[in-house]
Amino acid sequence: MAERDAADRHVPVLLQRCIDLLAPALAEPGSVMVDATLGMGGHTEGVLDALPHVRVVGIDRDPQALALASARLARFGDRFTPVHAVYDEIPEVVERLGLPGVQGVLMDLGVSSLQLDEAERGFSYAQDAPLDMRMDATRGRTAAEVLNTYAEEDLVRVLREYGEERFAERIARRIVQAREQAPLERTSELVDLVRAGIPAAARQTGGNPAKRTFQALRIEVNDELAVLARAVPAAVEALVVGGRIVVEAYQSLEDRLVKRTFAAGAEISAPPGLPVVPDTHAPFLRLLTRGAEEADAVELARNPRSQSVRLRAAERLRPTPEHLRPGAAPAPRTSRSKSRSTRPGPRRPA
Numbered sequence: 001m002a003e004r005d006a007a008d009r010h011v012p013v014l015l016q017r018c019i020d021l022l023a024p025a026l027a028e029p030g031s032v033m034v035d036a037t038l039g040m041g042g043h044t045e046g047v048l049d050a051l052p053h054v055r056v057v058g059i060d061r062d063p064q065a066l067a068l069a070s071a072r073l074a075r076f077g078d079r080f081t082p083v084h085a086v087y088d089e090i091p092e093v094v095e096r097l098g099l100p101g102v103q104g105v106l107m108d109l110g111v112s113s114l115q116l117d118e119a120e121r122g123f124s125y126a127q128d129a130p131l132d133m134r135m136d137a138t139r140g141r142t143a144a145e146v147l148n149t150y151a152e153e154d155l156v157r158v159l160r161e162y163g164e165e166r167f168a169e170r171i172a173r174r175i176v177q178a179r180e181q182a183p184l185e186r187t188s189e190l191v192d193l194v195r196a197g198i199p200a201a202a203r204q205t206g207g208n209p210a211k212r213t214f215q216a217l218r219i220e221v222n223d224e225l226a227v228l229a230r231a232v233p234a235a236v237e238a239l240v241v242g243g244r245i246v247v248e249a250y251q252s253l254e255d256r257l258v259k260r261t262f263a264a265g266a267e268i269s270a271p272p273g274l275p276v277v278p279d280t281h282a283p284f285l286r287l288l289t290r291g292a293e294e295a296d297a298v299e300l301a302r303n304p305r306s307q308s309v310r311l312r313a314a315e316r317l318r319p320t321p322e323h324l325r326p327g328a329a330p331a332p333r334t335s336r337s338k339s340r341s342t343r344p345g346p347r348r349p350a
C-alpha cells in the first residue's frame with residue numbers, strides 16, 4: 001500500500017506547468033532531471049510518465065519521504081535514483097553519480113503534506129505533539145531546543161524575520177516566562193503561549209495566530225533560508241547549457257531569494273560604457289516566466305496547497321562567468337546592469 005500512501009498524501013502543485021517548462025530541456029534521450037524536493041514523488045512521477053526517456057535523481061532530506069516515494073516510483077526501475085541529501089548538496093550529488101551536469105532541476109519548497117499530517121513530527125499547530133519540526137528527524141536541533149535555549153532577543157529575531165510576526169516581542173516574553181517554570185515540550189503549549197501573547201483584537205483575524213510562529217520555528221530549525229540561498233545558485237551551476245530550472249516557493253522570503261538569483265543571472269554584469277558586452281559579462285540565464293506565476297482557479301479547486309505558490313523558471317544560456325560563480329567576490333552593481341536586463345519571455349509559451 002506504500003505506493004498509494006505516497007500518492008494520496010500529497011497532490012503535486014502546478015504539475016503540468018512544471019512538466020511543460022522542463023520538457024524542452026529534457027528532449028534528448030538520456031536527459032537527467034534532479035528533483036531536489038522529492039517529497040511524496042508526485043512531480044517526479046509526472047515527469048517519468050510524461051517523458052519516458054528521462055531519468056530522475058530525487059533528493060530529500062527526510063528519510064521517511066524518500067522511503068515512501070521510492071516505493072511509489074519502484075515501477076520506473078533504474079530511471080529513478082533516490083538520494084538522501086540536503087538540496088544545497090546538488091553539485092556533490094551530481095558529481096558522485098558521475099554526471100557532467102543535468103538538463104533539469106525542480107524545487108518544490110517547504111514541507112510536504114506527509115510532514116504536516118504526521119502529528120508526532122510537530123510541524124502542525126493543529127495537533128498536539130512533541131516540539132520537533134526537523135525535516136530530517138535523525139539529526140539537528142529540535143524546535144524544543146530552540147525555544148528552551150535561545151536568548152529572548154534571538155527568539156524575537158526568529159519570529160520577526162522568519163514569521164513576519166508583529167507581536168514577536170510579546171510572544172518571546174511569554175516563552176521565556178513559561179520556560180523559567182518548566183521546559184517547553186509540546187506544540188499545544190506553544191499554541192497557548194502565542195494565543196496569550198497576542199492582543200485579543202488581533203486574535204480575531206488572519207486564521208490561527210500560531211501559524212506565523214510555527215513557520216518561523218520550522219525555518220530556524222531546518223536553517224531553510226540559508227540553505228536555500230546556497231541551493232538555488234548551486235542548482236543553476238549543476239545545469240548544462242540549455243538546461244532549465246523551475247522553483248515553486250510558498251512564502252515571500254523564499255520567493256525573494258529565487259527571484260534575486262535568477263535576476264542576477266539574467267542581467268548584463270559588465271561595467272557601463274563598454275561599446276560591446278563581452279561574453280564573460282553577458283546574461284547566462286533567460287527568465288522563462290514573467291514575474292512569478294500563481295495558481296489559477298482550476299488548480300486552486302484541485303489543490304488548496306497551491307494557494308500561495310509562486311513559480312519561477314529559467315534556462316541556462318551559457319556557462320556562468322567566473323566572477324559570478326558561487327563563492328566569487330560580488331561584483332559592484334551598475335546602473336547599466338540594472339537597466340539592460342534581458343526581458344523575460346512570454347508568460348505561457350516558454
Ligand SMILES: C[S@@+](CC[C@H](N)C(=O)[O-])C[C@H]1O[C@@H](n2cnc3c(N)ncnc32)[C@H](O)[C@@H]1O
Pocket residue numbers: 010011012013036037038039040041042043044059060061062065085086087088108109110111112113135227
Ligand atoms: C513540498 S514537498 C515536495 C512534494 C513533491 N514535489 C511531491 O509532489 O510529492 C517538499 C519536500 O522537500 C523536502 N525538503 C525541504 N527542504 C529540503 C532541503 N533543504 N533539502 C532536501 N529536501 C528538502 C521536504 O522534506 C519535503 O519532503
